[in-house]
Amino acid sequence: MDVAEIVLEVRDLEVKLKTAKGAVPLLEPVQLTLKKGQVFGLVGESGCGKTVTCNALMRLLHPRRMESSGSVRLNGRELSNLSEEDMRRIRGRDIGFIMQNPMNAFTPVYTIGSQFIETLRTHTKMSKAEAREQAIAALADMKLPDPAKLLKRYPFQLSGGMLQRVMIAVSMCLRPALVIADEPTTALDVVNQLNVLRELDRLRKEHGTSILLISHDLGVISQMADEVAVMQKGRIIEQADVYQLFDHPQHEYTRMLLNARPKLSLGH
Numbered sequence: 349m350d351v352a353e354i355v356l357e358v359r360d361l362e363v364k365l366k367t368a369k370g371a372v373p374l375l376e377p378v379q380l381t382l383k384k385g386q387v388f389g390l391v392g393e394s395g396c397g398k399t400v401t402c403n404a405l406m407r408l409l410h411p412r413r414m415e416s417s418g419s420v421r422l423n424g425r426e427l428s429n430l431s432e433e434d435m436r437r438i439r440g441r442d443i444g445f446i447m448q449n450p451m452n453a454f455t456p457v458y459t460i461g462s463q464f465i466e467t468l469r470t471h472t473k474m475s476k477a478e479a480r481e482q483a484i485a486a487l488a489d490m491k492l493p494d495p496a497k498l499l500k501r502y503p504f505q506l507s508g509g510m511l512q513r514v515m516i517a518v519s520m521c522l523r524p525a526l527v528i529a530d531e532p533t534t535a536l537d538v539v540n541q542l543n544v545l546r547e548l549d550r551l552r553k554e555h556g557t558s559i560l561l562i563s564h565d566l567g568v569i570s571q572m573a574d575e576v577a578v579m580q581k582g583r584i585i586e587q588a589d590v591y592q593l594f595d596h597p598q599h600e601y602t603r604m605l606l607n608a609r610p611k612l613s614l615g616h
């Protein structure tokens with residue numbers, strides 16, 4: 349693989365839970381490599397360690413309860429030894445994050461506009477007016493109607509599907525190299541699921557963003573991912589190209605997940 353193409357390289361990422369009786373492993377050494385513009389699917393049932401993996405990548409684990417080790421490189425830069433301040437700059441600017449429940453991503457007492465503009469200004473030198481213009485353009489790009497009006501709304505005034513698209517607009521606006529999408533469609537109905545997946549796919553194609561897509565749903569993964577890792581009990585048990593994994597699953601657990609998947613189609 350051409351090194352210049354590698355956006356994220358994770359080596360021996362381990363997480364342990366600190367308990368009174370000693371450290372309990374939550375994540376066995378994980379290896380991941382994401383190329384530019386690639387969608388990497390991380391799949392597995394509830395509690396297998398998907399969220400712990402992405403929190404460890406972003407260094408968002410609770411330091412008193414968990415410890416992690418290993419190497420995480422983003423565009424060649426090692427993240428594991430950066431200061432907390434440098435890491436804060438990277439989150440949001442170089443790594444975008446889309447979470448399962450968009451309502452949790454926004455503070456209920458502030459308008460969408462003030463939160464969007466604040467995020468942009470934290471990471472750039474934009475004036476308020478410039479940030480507002482950028483926010484409007486990003487919302488329009490996500491095909492959200494009347495973006496200027498939308499900025500004046502509060503999160504609870506939007507449907508789940510709209511709010512999820514606002515979150516994608518926020519997380520993609522600064523053109524991060526990597527977006528971590530943790531169950532981005534689980535809280536949505538089927539129509540909104542498809543719309544959100546289509547938008548993610550389009551943004552990846554247009555901007556070459558790499559996406560780490562976390563899901564328990566192999567139907568979603570099959571539509572989006574190029575490469576897939578299957579996780580069980582904190583361990584990656586199988587990893588392959590999406591066609592290889594779906595046509596020739598090696599592990600019994602993968603076969604079980606495949607048999608349980610719902611049918612979705614992006615129409616391509």
Ligand SMILES: Nc1ncnc2c1ncn2[C@@H]1O[C@H](COP(=O)(O)OP(=O)(O)OP(=O)(O)O)[C@@H](O)[C@H]1O
Nearest residue numbers: 365374392393394395396397398399400401413564
């Ligand atoms: N703060 C915490 N304290 C103690 N244990 C935790 C904590 N967070 C996660 N765990 C444990 O780590 C394991 C992995 O959890 P994780 O949330 O990563 O699973 P997941 O695959 O993301 O599941 P889901 O799909 O339900 O979000 C689980 O056994 C969980 O109980």
